[in-house]
Amino acid sequence: MTSPQSAYRSVVRELNRALTSAPATRSKTIAKNFRAVIENGRQSNPQHFDHDLANALTFMRSQRMHKMLLERYNPLHDMSTEERVKATARRVGLDMPVRENGGEGQ
Structure with missing residues (x-):
């Protein structure tokens, strides 16, 4: 089993990789609360908490x-439906026709 310090560091590293904002703009209260949760969890039931931390x-x-x-x-996957259709059409060498919103023939 890993040591509590290495498990904590691994979770912090994963959190830093997952966050998209710059480190300077991140809220310090989130880090404080996270540290408090880790400390309190260890005191209540260390073995069970270490297992939960590994799962997280x-x-x-x-x-x-x-x-x-x-x-x-x-x-x-992160495009809107209209952008996805245009990109798919471009991929096979086609351009989407320009739609007229005011036309009655649709």
């Missing part, structure tokens, strides 16, 4: 890997 770490790593794989193999 595995979950965060899996989420990050899933997001990375989605971006790599499905580049259209």
Whole structure:
């Protein structure tokens, strides 16, 4: 089993990788509260808490890997429906026709 310090550091590293904002703009209260949760959890039931912390770490790593794989193999996943249709049409060499919103023939 890993030491409590290494488990804490691993979770902090995963949190830093998951966050998109710059370190200087992150809220300091979140870090304080996280540290307090870790300390209180260790005092109540250390063995059970270490297991839960390891599970949380595995979950965060899996989420990050899933997001990375989605971006790599499905580049259209974060686009709107209209953008996705245009990008798909461009991929096969077509351009989408310009829609007229005021036309009665639709």
